[in-house]
Amino acid sequence: MLLEQEISAGKVNVEKIKVFNSKELENATDNFNINRVLGKGGQGTVYKGMLADGKIIAVKKSTKVDEAKVTEFINEVVILSQINHRNIVKLLGCCLETEVPLLVYEFIPNGTLSYYIHNYSEEFKLNWKMRLRIAIEVVEALSYLHSAASFPIYHRDIKSTNILLDEKFRAKIADFGTSRLITLEQTHLTTVVYGTAGYLDPEYLQSNQYTVKSDVYSLGVVLVELLTGQKAISLIRTEEGRSLATYFLISMRENRLLDILDAQVLEGPLEEIMIFANLAKCCLDLHGNNRPTMKEVVMKLEVIKIMDRNT
Missing domain, CATH: 3.30.200.20 (Phosphorylase Kinase; domain 1)
Structure with a gap:
């Protein structure tokens, strides 16, 4: 076998x-x-x-x-x-x-991050501090996969349903069936497009070349989910905004970010939220080369964490 x-x-x-x-x-x-x-x-x-x-x-x-x-x-x-x-x-x-x-x-007892983002729960509210902590945990795991594991690993299916929450609501990344070990010399994988609509890197869709920055794009969508409480694809939004990434980028460009934030997020410090939103925007850059590395995302989120401790 x-x-x-x-x-x-x-x-x-x-x-x-x-x-x-x-x-x-x-x-x-x-x-x-x-x-x-x-x-x-x-x-x-x-x-x-x-x-x-x-x-x-x-x-x-x-x-x-x-x-x-x-x-x-x-x-x-x-x-x-x-x-x-x-x-x-x-x-x-x-x-x-x-x-x-x-x-x-x-066994991870508390189900998916997606459930808690998209289903309001009186007994468990995903406040700003928790969203920030979960984002840091997810990015630390991805940074480990990209640069600290024995070989670089592309996850290739980062989404909120593949992030589980344990008994203390700590994040755990799951579902590695389509992940790939990469040699240190490799810069990309050339594959048939695979992944989940709404999270797929547009550059990968055009070129069939999956890079380390394609994971960064998918992460960007998860960060926007944490900010807005909205789904990666929604038929309720207007046609140009059906993709959450596009909807978010248009809102940022038109200075309407506060209009689309989740009510729980709005209770957090505005300065931290703006840095987080701008980081998500960088992750969603249409050009992979302009996106930050996972290590850089970790560093930026750590800055927000320090700010949060001081508030």
Whole structure:
């Protein structure tokens, strides 16, 4: 099997990855009971499970059995077995007995960032301080992927539904099925366009070349979601503003930023919000070369954090 070949070739860090048997995971998820479903996505369905020792896990099972899905799942094992960061979801192991490997992750209890941005909740309000902290955590994880992991990694599907929140509402980036390890000499990937509408780098759409700055563009859209509480694509907005990135950039150009900010954000310090908004604008520059690196985004957000401490 392909994954076994990858393991024997040394591409998977076997010390970090446990190999589960299928019976263990069937028992843990009550035979993949529909009541255990945590979420469904392009890659498959994620189930909540409990191992015999009481440990709570999340198990990803492919909805389709084809070569592309097998490749995606193997890719995720290879990448996640080699990285370790507090703001990246941990892969605990996999099961090789099924046609498409089952992937086993740490369980992240509070769902997606997208849910809390787009669904008002009385018991949990995403205030400015929390949005700023979550943004910093996400960017630190992406900066690690781009420059601190053993090889540079392009995530390739940064969006608010791929950012999970743990029991303390700390951000954890998930879903590495389409991510790619890059050699130090590589400047881009030439691929068929893949990703999520509203988050895709326009330069990548035109050239089919995915660069480190394409992740920066997608991050920019997430930053705007945090600012506005609005979705990346919306049919409610006028045609030219259906893309949140375009809607935001037009609002910035026309000095109407305050009109589109989320009510929770408006309660924060205006100076911090303006720096954050201008940073998001830089990330959304149509020319990749003009966008900041993830390291530069981290540094700018740290400045806002220091300002926030002093207020």
